[in-house]
Each structure stands twice: as structure tokens, then as C-alpha cells.
Amino acid sequence: MSMIAAFYGGKSILITGATGFLGKVLMEKLFRTSPDLKVIYILVRPKAGQTLQQRVFQILNSKLFEKVKEVCPNVHEKIRAISADLNQSDFAISKEDMQELLSYTNIIFHCAATVRFDDHLRHAVQLNVTATQQLLLMASQMPKLEAFIHISTAFSNCNLKHIDEVIYPCPVEPKKIIDSMEWLDDAIIDEITPKLIGDRPNTYTYTKALGEMVVQQESGNINIAIIRPSIVGATWQEPFPGWVDNLNGPSGLIIAAGKGFLRCVRATPMAVADLIPADTVVNLTLAVGWYTAVHRPKSVLIYHCTSGNFNPCNWGKMALQVLAAFEKIPFERAFRRPNADFTTNSITIQYWNAVSHRAPAIIYDFYLRLTGRKPRMTKLMNRLLRTVSMLEYFINRSWEWSTDNTEMLMSELSPEDQRVFNFDVRQLNWLEYIENYVLGVKKYLLKEDMAGIPKAKQHLKRLRNIHYLFNTALFLIAWRLLIARSQVARNVWFFIVSFCYKLLSYFRASSTLKV
Ligand SMILES: CCCCCCCCCCCCCCCCCCCCCC(=O)SCCNC(=O)CCNC(=O)[C@H](O)C(C)(C)COP(=O)(O)OP(=O)(O)OC[C@H]1O[C@@H](n2cnc3c(N)ncnc32)[C@H](O)[C@@H]1OP(=O)(O)O
Ligand SMILES: NC(=O)C1=CN([C@@H]2O[C@H](COP(=O)(O)OP(=O)(O)OC[C@H]3O[C@@H](n4cnc5c(N)ncnc54)[C@H](OP(=O)(O)O)[C@@H]3O)[C@@H](O)[C@H]2O)C=CC1
Structure with missing residues (x-):
């Protein structure tokens, strides 16, 4: 019997960001391994013309939840969607809902965040810092709370080369930043943003670092742990390989490369591609939730959820594996044949961008115009190249993350828990994983039918x-x-x-x- 699965039985669990990529995988695993849990509260905002109920219905009826429905047929009754907007004061949660959350919550998993690299500092601070502070305030009023698990990122201190499982302070206190965001106008914020983020590449990594400081400062008597995943990719094994549902991280680039839009990037082939499967992150998160509640460590423990020091793979090798996967599993209606050239030279990349990216887009748009259709390729290419330029920072560097706490936790688990909540990436076969990833992108993101593969090859x-x-x-x-x-x-x-x-x-x- 898994001790971790048993631990979550009968518990009331609060998840923020449950509608996001990681949140869904977390919820799925909780329901599948602990179908006897009491309730999962999820903080959801109405979005894209959908009500809360419609959003939950859509999640529960997705392929991801097929296995859950077999083991936990009453999953609909165990999920309680609470209308909330983390950008609002008190999260705009109704009094009754707030009372229920405060009275019953046993465990909190805080996943919600803005993961956009170019978000305006005001918005990134609001979601990644202020909302974390508010949630901690709520947590401090929960008499039954056993553990608070905060999801951060391994890149919160990406300005360092070697990163330990500690919280590194930012020069300006988070409280000062939160206060200043209230009265500074946008123009001034834009002006001071580069100075504040310093040698970090974007507002995302900076505000995630501030979020960690808030966690440390406001932890009080709460049992808190922080998980720092690196680049989260499609699932490795659970509930099935290759599940992915958004374009973040490598997924968007896999599409762009597979469709032949993107054929060359400024990247260092030998730099470590620190990808980590979403189910590995979730397994570690659940194990940390159990450990934090049961063993109640005296300080906030930080767990790096990375692959580089256990089972490294570099970008050059990964690109070759992606290309090999495209041979077997090509995407439909490719613009050009997939290719993956890496260069570290900024002049060479400008040349390739002109010749291999912009010129074909212009020629194609000319053809569209000639045939009476609306040109669109140049615009799409410009957006893609802008996205790639934002990711460049992460594909031209390697980091070392110490993993003592993660390894300590691994050794604390029973053999059964090590199997059910496996986060040992030494067992991961990259070639197999990448092939499943490409397959997942084709099936779940592009919604392409496998029957179309011969035509795509032709x-x-x-x-x-x-x-x-x-x-x-x-x-x-x-x-x-x-x-x-x-x-x-x-x-x-x-x-x-x-x-x-x-x-x-x-x-x-x-x-x-x-x-
Ligand atoms: C030769 C090629 C070879 C390749 C072969 C393959 C080799 C293997 C793989 C190789 C390398 C992997 C490197 C990963 C490094 C990740 C490091 C993460 C580190 C931190 C991890 C974290 O802790 S945190 C999670 C990560 N957080 C994000 O990853 C958000 C990024 N994102 C945004 O910050 C916004 O997206 C941004 C961009 C502002 C646009 O913003 P925007 O306002 O213009 O609008 P949108 O967001 O709507 O996106 C506009 C259009 O960009 C498209 N797109 C969006 N993302 C895309 C994406 N990743 N790749 C492509 N295309 C993407 C989308 O499809 C739209 O396309 P369309 O124009 O057709 O609609
Ligand atoms: N993906 C990655 O590569 C990595 C992610 N992480 C961390 O993991 C966590 C989860 O990331 P991921 O699942 O990929 O991100 P997603 O963007 O997929 O999910 C973000 C979640 O936050 C919710 N959210 C955003 N704004 C609000 C708001 N104002 N009110 C209520 N909810 C809101 C979103 O809700 P909605 O559906 O309504 O938008 C969504 O559920 C984040 O903390 C991120 O920093 C860390 C390392 C890597």
C-alpha cells in the first residue's frame, strides 16, 4: 500500500492553477491514486465565454481524465470549483466559499502563475508575488492546514550558474515592490523594470524569485515547501505518455520545427536541455506534500525538480531526436521540410533568419496574394521569431542545480511509493520520451489523425x-x-x-x- 496515496485519502485539498498544464496533471494523479480523498477545491476564473462549470466539465471530459473516471466514478462530486480571480483582493471569493476553504482545507498546492516571459511587471507582480502573499495569509487562518506547497521555477535564480536549494534574496524587498506597483504609473514601471530585473532575462523569472522570498518571509507557523521544476514537458508515463496541452516551453518549438517554419535557431548544441516531464513534477509535488505534512521540517525546504544532473541530454542531441521523430511521425501540411540547425553566431542566425525564415514567408505571401488570398505567413514568422528570441536565453546556457533534498526525499520513500510516485529521471530514455512527445504534440495539440501519416510523408x-x-x-x-x-x-x-x-x-x- 502506498503511504503517500493513503495520506491524501479523506483530505480536503486546495489547488490554484488547476486549469493549467501542471495543475491538470496534478489533479488527475490525485484522483487516480487517492480516489477516497474528500474534496479538491480549485480556484477558477470564468474565461473565454465559459462558466466555471463548463471549464470543469471540459477538463473532466478530456482524454487526460479517462482513467480517473474508471477508478473514481464520482469525480464530478469530489471537485468543487470556486469562483476566484487571483488578481483581485481576497481573490474575489464569496464569503461562504472563503469560510468553507478556511475551515476545511488540509493541503494547498499553489500552481497558479503567469508564465509569460514578457508580462508587464505590474501584472507579473500581482499574480506571482501579491497573490502568493494573499494565499499565505489565507493559509495562516486555516486551522486544519497540514502543508502548503508552492510551485516555483528552477529558473528563478537563472542569473546564477550553480543554484543551491536555498532562497536567494533579491536586492529590493518584495513588500516594497508590491507597494510601489500600487502607485507607480505604467510608464515609470516600464522605465524601472530593466533595473529591477537586473541580470535576469524577464519579468517572469524575477517575480518568481520575489514569490519565493514572500513564501520565506510570510511562512509563520505554516509547513511550507517549494518545488522548482526546470522546463516542464509532456508526460513521460502517466496517465499515458506524451500528454501536453499548451505551447509553452519546447512544445511550440516542436510544432514550428515539425511544420517547417523554424529551421535554425541560435542555440548552443552542448548546453544541457533541462527538460522535466510533467508527471515527474507532479509525483515529486505529491511526495513533498506528504513529507512536509508528516515530517514537518523546521525550515522551508526547496526541491529542485530537474533532469540535468541525473540524466543529462543536450540541445544538439535533443534536436536530432526530434528530427528522427518527425521522420516517423510527420506533421500534416508542412510548410517546408523539417530541419534543425543550431548556431551560436549572431551574424549567421541573421543570415539564416533572412534566407531560411523570412524569404520563404515573403515568397509564400506573394503566392497567396497572386491567388487572391490574404497573406499571413510573414506576420506569423515575425511572431515566431520574436518568441524564439525570448527562449534563446535558456537554450544557450547550462545550469547546475543541487538536488540534496530531492535525493533525500527519494530515499525516504518506501519501494511502493518510489514506484507509484516515481520522480527518478535516471530511468528516463530520452529517445523514447521525445518520440512520445512529438506524437503527443501531433495528437493533443495539433489534433491530427494518425491515419494521415502516409499522406504527410508523401x-x-x-x-x-x-x-x-x-x-x-x-x-x-x-x-x-x-x-x-x-x-x-x-x-x-x-x-x-x-x-x-x-x-x-x-x-x-x-x-x-x-x-
Ligand atoms: C531549428 C529548430 C529546432 C527545434 C527543434 C526542437 C528542439 C527541441 C525543443 C527546443 C527548445 C525548447 C526551448 C524551451 C525553452 C523554454 C525555457 C523555459 C524556461 C522557464 C520555464 C518556466 O519556468 S515557465 C514556463 C515557460 N513559459 C513559457 O514557455 C512562456 C513563453 N511564452 C510567452 O511568454 C509568450 O507566449 C510570448 C513568447 C511572449 C508570445 O506572446 P504573444 O503575445 O505574442 O502571444 P501568444 O502567447 O498568444 O503567442 C503568440 C504566438 O507564439 C506562439 N508561441 C507561444 N509560445 C511558443 C513557444 N514556446 N514556441 C513556439 N511558439 C510559441 C503561439 O503559437 C502564437 O502563435 P500564433 O501567432 O500563430 O497564434
Ligand atoms: N510550464 C513550465 O515549463 C514550468 C512551469 N512552472 C511553474 O508551474 C506552475 C504551473 O505552470 P503551468 O501549469 O505550466 O502554467 P499554465 O499557464 O498552464 O497555468 C497557469 C494557471 O494559473 C491560472 N491563473 C492565471 N492567472 C489567474 C488568475 N488571475 N486567477 C486565477 N487563476 C489564474 C491559470 O488559470 P486560467 O486557466 O484561467 O488561465 C492556470 O490555471 C507555475 O507556477 C509555473 O511558474 C515552473 C517551471 C516550468
Whole structure:
């Protein structure tokens, strides 16, 4: 019997960000391994014209929850969606709901965040810092609370090369930042943002670091732990391999590369690709929840959930594996044949962006215009290149994260818990994982049918022929122009032609003699 699964039985659990990528996988695993849990409260905001109930219904009826419905048929009754907006004071939760949360919650998993790299500092502070502070305030009023698990990121201190399982203070206190966001206007915030974030690349990593400081400062008597995952990717094993539902991290780039939009990036092939599967993060999170509640460590423990020091894979190798997967599992209606060239040279990348990205987009838009359709490729390409430029920071560096707490926790688990809540990435086979990832992107993000694979392969063959034809035509035109302008080129050309003619005559003559 799994001790961790048993621990969550009968518990009332509060999850923020349950509608997000990680939150859904967390909820699924909780229901599947502890179907006897009492209730999961989720803080949800109405979105995209959908009510709370519609959003929950959509999640529970997704493929991700198919297994849950078998083990926990009354899952609909065990999930309690509470209308909340983490940007509002008291999260805009009604009095009755708040009372219920304060009275019954046993465990909190705080996953909600803005993960956008370019979010305005005011909004990023509101969600990643102020909301964390408010949630801690709520937690301090929960008599039955056993543990508060805060999800941060391994990149909150990405300005350092070696990162320990400690909280590194930012120069300006989070309280001061929160206060100043209330009275500074947007223009001034824009001006001071670069100074505040310092050597971090974006407002996301900066505000996640501030969020950690808040957790440490406001922890009071609460049992708190912080999880720092690296780049969260599709699921590895559970509930099935390859599940992914948003474009963040590598998923968007896999689409862009598989569809042939993106063929070259500024990346360091030898830099470690610290990807971590979503189910691994969730398994560690649940194990940490159990450990924190049962063992009540004296200080806030931080757990790095990374793959680099256990089972490293670099970006160069990963790109080759992604390309190999595209051979087997091509995406439909690719724009060009997939390719993955890495360069660290900024002039070379500008050249490739012009030749391999922008020029084909312009040519395609010209073709769309000619055929009476609306051009769209240049716009899409510009947005894609902007996205890639934001990710470049993370694919050109390697970090070392110490993992003493994660390893300590692994050794604390019973063999059964190590199996059910497996977060040992040493067992991960990257080739297999990447293949499933690409398959998952095709199925769950692009919603493409597997039956279309032969047609997609044919399409890629056609693109290859067009590519060869185009290159040959380009070469001949260039050569023709050169011959017209240069005597040396003309001499070389006549030499080649006469040499070929002589060779041909020789073979003809020798074959006539044999007869
Ligand atoms: C030669 C190629 C070879 C490749 C071969 C394959 C090799 C293997 C894989 C290789 C490398 C992996 C590197 C990962 C490094 C991640 C590091 C994370 C570290 C921290 C981890 C964390 O702790 S935190 C989670 C990460 N947090 C995000 O990852 C949010 C990012 N994101 C945004 O911050 C916003 O998205 C942003 C961009 C502002 C646009 O914002 P925006 O206002 O313009 O609007 P949207 O967000 O709506 O997106 C606008 C259009 O960008 C498209 N798109 C969105 N994301 C995309 C994405 N990742 N890749 C592509 N395309 C993406 C989307 O499809 C839209 O396309 P469309 O125009 O067609 O609609
Ligand atoms: N994905 C990754 O690569 C990594 C993620 N992390 C961390 O993991 C956690 C989860 O990330 P992930 O699942 O990928 O992110 P998602 O963007 O998929 O999910 C974010 C969640 O936060 C919720 N949320 C955002 N704003 C509000 C709001 N104002 N009120 C209520 N809820 C809100 C979203 O709700 P809604 O559905 O309504 O938008 C959603 O449920 C985050 O803390 C992130 O920093 C850490 C490392 C890597």
C-alpha cells in the first residue's frame, strides 16, 4: 500500500492553477491514486465565454481524465470549483466559499502563475508575488492546514550558474515592490523594470524569485515547501505518455520545427536541455506534500525538480531526436521540410533568419496574394521569431542545480511509493520520451489523425523534390549570370563542358570497339 496515496485519502485539498498544464496533471494523479480523498477545491476564473462549470466539465471530459473516471466514478462530486480571480483582493471569493476553504482545507498546492516571459511587471507582480502573499495569509487562518506547497521555477535564480536549494534574496524587498506597483504609473514601471530585473532575462523569472522570498518571509507557523521544476514537458508515463496541452516551453518549438517554419535557431548544441516531464513534477509535488505534512521540517525546504544532473541530454542531441521523430511521425501540411540547425553566431542566425525564415514567408505571401488570398505567413514568422528570441536565453546556457533534498526525499520513500510516485529521471530514455512527445504534440495539440501519416510523408517527399528543383534552378541562374559577367567563369565553364564532351566521346569510342 502506498503511504503517500493513503495520506491524501479523506483530505480536503486546495489547488490554484488547476486549469493549467501542471495543475491538470496534478489533479488527475490525485484522483487516480487517492480516489477516497474528500474534496479538491480549485480556484477558477470564468474565461473565454465559459462558466466555471463548463471549464470543469471540459477538463473532466478530456482524454487526460479517462482513467480517473474508471477508478473514481464520482469525480464530478469530489471537485468543487470556486469562483476566484487571483488578481483581485481576497481573490474575489464569496464569503461562504472563503469560510468553507478556511475551515476545511488540509493541503494547498499553489500552481497558479503567469508564465509569460514578457508580462508587464505590474501584472507579473500581482499574480506571482501579491497573490502568493494573499494565499499565505489565507493559509495562516486555516486551522486544519497540514502543508502548503508552492510551485516555483528552477529558473528563478537563472542569473546564477550553480543554484543551491536555498532562497536567494533579491536586492529590493518584495513588500516594497508590491507597494510601489500600487502607485507607480505604467510608464515609470516600464522605465524601472530593466533595473529591477537586473541580470535576469524577464519579468517572469524575477517575480518568481520575489514569490519565493514572500513564501520565506510570510511562512509563520505554516509547513511550507517549494518545488522548482526546470522546463516542464509532456508526460513521460502517466496517465499515458506524451500528454501536453499548451505551447509553452519546447512544445511550440516542436510544432514550428515539425511544420517547417523554424529551421535554425541560435542555440548552443552542448548546453544541457533541462527538460522535466510533467508527471515527474507532479509525483515529486505529491511526495513533498506528504513529507512536509508528516515530517514537518523546521525550515522551508526547496526541491529542485530537474533532469540535468541525473540524466543529462543536450540541445544538439535533443534536436536530432526530434528530427528522427518527425521522420516517423510527420506533421500534416508542412510548410517546408523539417530541419534543425543550431548556431551560436549572431551574424549567421541573421543570415539564416533572412534566407531560411523570412524569404520563404515573403515568397509564400506573394503566392497567396497572386491567388487572391490574404497573406499571413510573414506576420506569423515575425511572431515566431520574436518568441524564439525570448527562449534563446535558456537554450544557450547550462545550469547546475543541487538536488540534496530531492535525493533525500527519494530515499525516504518506501519501494511502493518510489514506484507509484516515481520522480527518478535516471530511468528516463530520452529517445523514447521525445518520440512520445512529438506524437503527443501531433495528437493533443495539433489534433491530427494518425491515419494521415502516409499522406504527410508523401507531402514531405514532394517538398524535398521542390527543394532540390528550386536549389538547382537557383544554381543555374546564378551560374548563368556569373558567366555573362566574368571571363574566368566563362573559361571554367568551357573547360568543364569540353572535358565532359571528351569523356563522353571516349566512352562511346571504347564501347564501339568492344562490339
Ligand atoms: C531549428 C529548430 C529546432 C527545434 C527543434 C526542437 C528542439 C527541441 C525543443 C527546443 C527548445 C525548447 C526551448 C524551451 C525553452 C523554454 C525555457 C523555459 C524556461 C522557464 C520555464 C518556466 O519556468 S515557465 C514556463 C515557460 N513559459 C513559457 O514557455 C512562456 C513563453 N511564452 C510567452 O511568454 C509568450 O507566449 C510570448 C513568447 C511572449 C508570445 O506572446 P504573444 O503575445 O505574442 O502571444 P501568444 O502567447 O498568444 O503567442 C503568440 C504566438 O507564439 C506562439 N508561441 C507561444 N509560445 C511558443 C513557444 N514556446 N514556441 C513556439 N511558439 C510559441 C503561439 O503559437 C502564437 O502563435 P500564433 O501567432 O500563430 O497564434
Ligand atoms: N510550464 C513550465 O515549463 C514550468 C512551469 N512552472 C511553474 O508551474 C506552475 C504551473 O505552470 P503551468 O501549469 O505550466 O502554467 P499554465 O499557464 O498552464 O497555468 C497557469 C494557471 O494559473 C491560472 N491563473 C492565471 N492567472 C489567474 C488568475 N488571475 N486567477 C486565477 N487563476 C489564474 C491559470 O488559470 P486560467 O486557466 O484561467 O488561465 C492556470 O490555471 C507555475 O507556477 C509555473 O511558474 C515552473 C517551471 C516550468
